[in-house]
Amino acid sequence: MSNNGNLKLAIQKSGRLSENSLQLLKNCNLDIEKFNDRLVVSIRNFKLDLLFLRDDDIPEYVQDGVAELGIVGQDVLYETKADVKVVKKLGFGRCSLRIAIPENDDLRDIEDLNGKRIATSFPNILRDFLKQNKIDAKIVNISGSVEAAPSLGIADYICDLVSTGNTLKLNKLKSSISVLESEAVLIKNKNLKNHSDKYQIFLKLLSRIESVLNANNSKYIMMNVPKNSLNDILQIIPSLKSPTVLPLADDESLAVHAVIPAEKFWEIVDDLKSAGASGILLLPIENIII
Ligand code: ATP
Ligand code: MG
Known part of the structure; x- marks a missing residue:
């Protein structure tokens, strides 16, 4: 990667956060080059490079300093447990990580999770949640189509991202306890030195982002x-x-x-x-x- 002195910001290449991330940057008056399938793209009128990545990779890349900044969902950030600084909530990508249960089941109390098998692709967040609430349940770690787990008989409940609840309905599930309310956040590498040139670029970018967020509201x-x-x-x-x-x-x-x-x-x-x-x-x- 070129070492041109530009600050680097990692954003999701293609997915639910991509469009809003790019729109935020455009509203900051950043002139983004055409990117097609390129991994790194420079901003024409600001000392910033964009890195387009899978969202799961963003927290670690920022932790390791491959990019100084990143935009990622809190869900993915907490799941990866990366050691980065959360600079700002960005107000988009809102979703809710929830326990969902079969339609004909009933969860009166969080205690009812004791002894259950819960399928999720967020094992770390779920483990912390169960621990905090002193619940003894089995976590079944699966990476995709979590909502199919109860009907396949490999779990009693699931813990997954929910927005409209339509996917749950299709699988005869209903949403129950909230585990995490998530939105997109701007994260920063912890070692970015306060007086460095890149830090000055960061401060400029942050003040533009804040001005756009204020205006949006x-x-x-x-x-x-x-x-x-x-x-x-x-x-x-x-x-x-x-x-x-x-x-x-x-x-x-x-x-x-x-x-x-x-x-x-x-x-x-x-x-x-x-x-x-x-x-x-x-x-x-x-x-x-x-
Ligand atoms: P990638 O290919 O980059 O790994 P992905 O398939 O893992 O993408 P997406 O489904 O694009 O991820 O979701 C990215 C993030 O968007 C999630 O981590 C979450 O923070 C947020 N998100 C998830 N579901 C919704 C939703 N229904 N509405 C808004 N934001 C959501
Ligand atoms: Mg992902």
């Missing part, structure tokens, strides 16, 4: 309000900073602009209308530098 809301409703409207808006209030030409109404948490919009829109707001616009924000 926020929206810009604009509306017209009658002058005499202004106080009511300001009470309703969960603004990050004080809203901007501007006079309008008609002399009877005002324009109110504010940055709000994206998830609040549908909670407040009816209240805003009842309080007299009209022409409500909700706009995306590209970046927020705090």
Whole structure:
């Protein structure tokens, strides 16, 4: 691999985290070369190289310093037990590692796991979970199609990633206890020296990522309000900073602009209308530098 002084970031080559990882980097205004099937690709306008890998390999590559940074699911990170620093949760790739049981079975209490055989491809996470809860169960380690294990008779229950539950249903299973709630995280090699050039590149990249994440979580809301409703409207808006209030030409109404948490919009829109707001616009924000 070329030693060009660039920081190296490992991301999943093809899978559930790939698209979101690339989109995050593009939103950071990184100009990514066409990569087709290449393992390493340089960013044209930033001192960064991307390494495209199987997600299972990313934690160890970052631990060993092959790449200084990586983007990987917490599930895979904890399973590999790699010694790296978690820098930031990235808000995508959310899924849940859960115990699932046959539809006609009943799990009233975590204690009911005692004596059961549980199939999983996350033996380390499951072992820690059982230990923490003082459960004595047998872990059946299989690498793929875990959900078939109960009907094949090789396990009573499974411990697997669940999002919609459709795969479980197809196999006549239902989701039960949560073992781990996971999302994608940015990880960093622990030996990256604080004053090195690469560390400076890392800090720059991190501040861009933070600005994109802040912007993803926020929206810009604009509306017209009658002058005499202004106080009511300001009470309703969960603004990050004080809203901007501007006079309008008609002399009877005002324009109110504010940055709000994206998830609040549908909670407040009816209240805003009842309080007299009209022409409500909700706009995306590209970046927020705090
Ligand atoms: P690879 O070929 O790179 O080893 P994989 O098949 O092991 O890929 P994927 O299925 O692409 O892995 O999942 C990658 C990560 O995406 C998982 O480790 C998990 O963190 C997350 N993930 C898994 N299932 C979902 C889901 N349904 N929705 C969102 N994220 C998920
Ligand atoms: Mg994998």
